[in-house]
Amino acid sequence: MHLNGVEIEDTFAEAFGMWGSRLIVTAETLEWARTAAAAATGFATSIIGCGCEAGVNELGPDEETPDGRPGIAVLVFATSRSNMESVLLARVGQAIMTSATSACYDGLGGDERLKVGGKLRYFGDGFQRSKLLDGRRLWRVPVMDGEFVVEESFGVAKGVGGGNFFMMGEDLEAALTAAEAAVAAMRSVPGAIMPFPGGVVRSGSKVSSRYKGQNVSSNTPYCPTLRAQEQTALREGENAVLEIVIDGLDEQAVREAMRVGITAACLPGVTRISAGNYGGSLGQFHFALRELVTA
Amino acid sequence: MGCIACAALVLEGEGITLERKESSTIPVEADSICPDRFVGLGQTQIEALPVFYGRRQVRLGDLFTVEGAGADTITVRGDLKAVKKIGYGMSFGRITVMGDAGPHVGAFMKGGEIVVEGSAGDWAGAHMTGGLLVVEGDAGHFTGAAYSGEPKGMRGGTIVVRGSCGREVGGRMRRGLIVVLGDSGEFAGAGMLAGSVFVRGRLGGRPGAGMKRGTIVALGEAPPMLPTFHYACTYKPVFLRTYLRALRDSGALDEEALAADTFRRYVGDMNTGGRGEVLVRA
Numbered sequence: 001m002h003l004n005g006v007e008i009e010d011t012f013a014e015a016f017g018m019w020g021s022r023l024i025v026t027a028e029t030l031e032w033a034r035t036a037a038a039a040a041t042g043f044a045t046s047i048i049g050c051g052c053e054a055g056v057n058e059l060g061p062d063e064e065t066p067d068g069r070p071g072i073a074v075l076v077f078a079t080s081r082s083n084m085e086s087v088l089l090a091r092v093g094q095a096i097m098t099s100a101t102s103a104c105y106d107g108l109g110g111d112e113r114l115k116v117g118g119k120l121r122y123f124g125d126g127f128q129r130s131k132l133l134d135g136r137r138l139w140r141v142p143v144m145d146g147e148f149v150v151e152e153s154f155g156v157a158k159g160v161g162g163g164n165f166f167m168m169g170e171d172l173e174a175a176l177t178a179a180e181a182a183v184a185a186m187r188s189v190p191g192a193i194m195p196f197p198g199g200v201v202r203s204g205s206k207v208s209s210r211y212k213g214q215n216v217s218s219n220t221p222y223c224p225t226l227r228a229q230e231q232t233a234l235r236e237g238e239n240a241v242l243e244i245v246i247d248g249l250d251e252q253a254v255r256e257a258m259r260v261g262i263t264a265a266c267l268p269g270v271t272r273i274s275a276g277n278y279g280g281s282l283g284q285f286h287f288a289l290r291e292l293v294t295a
Numbered sequence: 296m297g298c299i300a301c302a303a304l305v306l307e308g309e310g311i312t313l314e315r316k317e318s319s320t321i322p323v324e325a326d327s328i329c330p331d332r333f334v335g336l337g338q339t340q341i342e343a344l345p346v347f348y349g350r351r352q353v354r355l356g357d358l359f360t361v362e363g364a365g366a367d368t369i370t371v372r373g374d375l376k377a378v379k380k381i382g383y384g385m386s387f388g389r390i391t392v393m394g395d396a397g398p399h400v401g402a403f404m405k406g407g408e409i410v411v412e413g414s415a416g417d418w419a420g421a422h423m424t425g426g427l428l429v430v431e432g433d434a435g436h437f438t439g440a441a442y443s444g445e446p447k448g449m450r451g452g453t454i455v456v457r458g459s460c461g462r463e464v465g466g467r468m469r470r471g472l473i474v475v476l477g478d479s480g481e482f483a484g485a486g487m488l489a490g491s492v493f494v495r496g497r498l499g500g501r502p503g504a505g506m507k508r509g510t511i512v513a514l515g516e517a518p519p520m521l522p523t524f525h526y527a528c529t530y531k532p533v534f535l536r537t538y539l540r541a542l543r544d545s546g547a548l549d550e551e552a553l554a555a556d557t558f559r560r561y562v563g564d565m566n567t568g569g570r571g572e573v574l575v576r577a
Contacts, residue, residue: 026533028531064540066537066540067533067534067536067537067540068536068537068540068553069533069536103533129508129570129572131491131510131534131537131538132470133472133537133538133541134541138534138537140532140534146530146531146532146533147530147532147533147534149533149534149537
């Protein structure tokens with residue numbers, strides 16, 4: 001099957017269950033909201049080494065922030081509910097609270113809650129105050145530019161992590177152009193993030209290594225420089241590969257992000273779109289590429 | 296009969312209308328005018344509910360013409376200025392008072408909604424813990440306050456007074472939200488323990504006297520603060536924007552009020568710990 005002359009391989013992406021939260025970060029200006037969000041989502045590319053995966057998501061077209069100021073959504077994914085609480089405490093406390101003029105609200109809702117503002121409030125040294133409005137408790141923590149407003153608790157729900165697809169290019173420029181186009185299109189999908197830098201990962205991994213104690217290593221079958229030394233997954237004429245990893249608050253968000261991303265990535269110079277999986281035995285979620293683009 | 300499960304079966308009726316048969320200045324204690332009390336009752340049984348007419352116990356049907364049954368929506372008409380305790384302790388449903396209501400309307404209310412299309416007497420929403428009380432006209436003294444001798448007043452819910460209100464609105468309130476679109480009398484939020492009082496018009500003198508915690512917001516003119524309140528700073532309280540937006544969305548506040556973003560913060564009352572605040576629009 002081909003889309004715009006690019007082969008869509010008959011394979012699937014294998015993804016896993018994760019826990020997700022959605023934060024609404026506001027500030028006096030959109031630039032400061034983005035600054036806070038960028039800090040909160042920094043060093044959150046892979047669960048393997050960062051403890052969580054996080055990314056910035058635009059607000060919905062009709063979505064207003066609770067305080068009416070400019071804002072942006074942040075999605076955070078972790079492997080367990082308890083991990084998520086410590087992740088949120090660290091990231092809201094160290095990255096968002098410290099950012100000038102910021103405030104942080106729950107953007108997910110639901111009955112499953114994690115106490116975040118309810119713990120961060122102690123930074124107020126006894127001068128913190130709470131306000132209860134429509135069942136939502138907001139904490140006002142005194143800080144040097146006024147008050148940091150943070151919601152008592154944040155919703156957490158089961159999500160999906162590790163949706164992915166590969167773009168094989170005739171050269172690096174073609175692969176990079178395709179990846180940038182894909183990410184730009186995928187950023188408009190609500191409830192989905194691409195946690196790697198710029199939304200793109202160049203150092204895809206496989207779950208084995210020739211070194212003891214090393215669980216993962218470079219995805220050598222997809223490294224063009226190793227074509228002559230290792231068993232390769234690349235075809236003649238494929239000289240660069242970039243991957244996009246997608247986490248979503250639900251299966252549909254990942255599915256939609258992959259669909260728009262793959263469609264946007266089918267550009268001249270791209271030879272093939274593929275995906276990573278473990279034979280289907282490990283992950284609960286399978287996203288067949290051809291089904292996605294024909295849906 | 297009388298349980299919530301039964302109520303669910305009967306709440307789809309068209310509504311119950313009560314019309315005062317004749318005007319009188321003799322106080323009527325009508326805490327039986329409440330959806331909770333009407334649950335599972337037929338019209339005859341509603342008419343038989345007790346009310347006090349002066350010091351004499353009579354039947355509701357002696358003073359009101361009752362029409363309908365089996366609904367959680369009650370409309371009350373006629374001269375009601377002397378009718379006290381309408382919606383007293385109600386937990387669900389809706390009461391519409393077509394005209395003025397007497398004292399204690401919505402007192403101890405736990406849920407549901409009361410709309411007074413005229414003005415309300417003293418102690419409107421006193422001790423309420425939930426629900427919504429809207430007074431389209433003015434409200435008397437002690438709106439949302441605590442009864443004399445009681446340590447805590449309103450503990451939840453929302454009161455919106457579209458006109459002005461008398462003295463001690465929110466007196467000793469512990470939680471909840473009171474919005475006064477007109478002026479407030481003296482001692483707004485006196486002895487307040489927590490919660491929020493918004494005054495769109497002129498805030499009366501000595502606001503927050505004796506308050507321990509809580510927030511009084513003056514969106515209009517404000518009097519000089521008591522000497523036991525200290526000026527802290529002029530700033531943009533972010534939490535207030537959340538409130539103002541919610542109030543605008545519910546129709547309680549206008550767009551112009553939403554433009555307010557800079558306030559002078561006074562903390563007090565220093566006589567009682569100084570953890571309360573009065574925010575005055577700068």
